Amino acid sequence: xxxxxxxxxxxxxxxxxxxxxxxxxxxxxxxxxxxxxxxxxxxxxxxxxxxxxxxxxxxxxxxxxxxxxxxxxxxxxxxxxxxxxxxxxxxxxxxxxxxxxxxxxxxxxxxxxxxxxxxxxxxxxxxxxxxxxxxxxxxxxxxxxxxxxxxxxxxxxxxxxxxxxxxxxxxxxxxxxxxxxxxxxxxxxxxxxxxxxxxxxxxxxxxxxxxxxxxxxxxxxxxxxxxxxxxxxxxxxxxxxxxxxxxxxxxxxxxxxxxxxx
Ligand SMILES: NC(=O)c1ccc[n+]([C@@H]2O[C@H](COP(=O)([O-])OP(=O)(O)OC[C@H]3O[C@@H](n4cnc5c(N)ncnc54)[C@H](O)[C@@H]3O)[C@@H](O)[C@H]2O)c1
Numbered sequence: 133x134x135x136x137x138x139x140x141x142x143x144x145x146x147x148x149x150x151x152x153x154x155x156x157x158x159x160x161x162x163x164x165x166x167x168x169x170x171x172x173x174x175x176x177x178x179x180x181x182x183x184x185x186x187x188x189x190x191x192x193x194x195x196x197x198x199x200x201x202x203x204x205x206x207x208x209x210x211x212x213x214x215x216x217x218x219x220x221x222x223x224x225x226x227x228x229x230x231x232x233x234x235x236x237x238x239x240x241x242x243x244x245x246x247x248x249x250x251x252x253x254x255x256x257x258x259x260x261x262x263x264x265x266x267x268x269x270x271x272x273x274x275x276x277x278x279x280x281x282x283x284x285x286x287x288x289x290x291x292x293x294x295x296x297x298x299x300x301x302x303x304x305x306x307x308x309x310x311x312x313x314x315x316x317x318x319x320x321x322x323x324x325x326x327x328x329x330x331x332x333x334x335x336x337x338x339x340x341x342x343x344x345x346x347x348x349x350x351x352x353x354x355x356x357x358x359x360x361x362x363x364x365x366x367x368x369x370x371x372x373x374x375x376x377x378x379x380x381x382x383x384x385x386x387x388x389x390x391x392x393x394x
Pocket of ligand 1: 152153171177255283333
């Protein structure tokens with residue numbers, strides 16, 4: 133059974149790997165034998181995150197990368213594949229919040245600045261699109277690949293706690309997963325998404341989790357009455373990256389403590 137989840141000899145590339153969910157996925161893959169290229173625009177955070185893993189003798193490399201820079205994304209992914217002779221798993225995970233929730237006046241539609249809108253789209257939507265383009269370019273010729281997009285339950289149904297730009301980008305990448313899965317299936321490339329509910333990360337500069345009342349109310353939105361630790365994403369990501377997930381494609385799987393069941 134454990135062979136199904138073994139990533140020995142596989143190479144993974146994870147964006148937004150310095151922190152939170154990207155870091156947890158990178159760690160989970162490395163713990164199961166993969167060599168992981170950890171990419172992030174936060175160079176100092178990335179160095180620290182990678183050091184923690186190399187101290188445990190896990191195989192990781194770092195790649196400074198801003199996913200808003202399409203040429204760099206293409207180059208970094210192509211170079212990772214060239215260096216290692218293959219690229220098995222790509223996680224398009226880097227993402228930002230932006231724009232107040234619609235429950236705040238600042239989040240009302242007439243108050244969202246185009247700068248905020250454009251930046252969230254550049255990272256969460258165009259950044260994911262370009263990462264998938266680059267992944268497909270190396271995976272098509274090798275006839276194998278696993279692509280995992282970090283969406284959000286905010287992209288599945290609207291709520292008054294997520295703002296316009298974030299919600300819209302997460303809905304867009306869910307459709308991107310479906311479309312790319314259709315196109316890439318004949319090449320042996322499986323494309324899936326994870327749709328997290330509330331996870332305790334540094335998203336929004338960590339501000340979302342400094343207020344105990346807010347954390348409590350985010351927890352109360354789940355059936356389990358709590359927010360999740362980033363490590364709780366590892367199992368689902370490993371399923372989608374490994375042979376255990378060989379018949380799963382075109383799915384966006386909520387991992388949300390049951391929030392979307394209500
Ligand atoms: N935390 C949650 O509750 C939650 C819920 C649903 C979805 N998500 C999604 O999970 C993903 C990861 O977020 P997180 O919660 O781990 O937050 P995080 O802030 O802890 O980690 C995000 C990482 O992405 C990096 N990043 C941001 N912009 C980048 C860019 N332009 N180029 C490269 N790297 C960049 C940051 O430096 C950071 O290391 C995001 O797509 C987010 O929307 C998070």
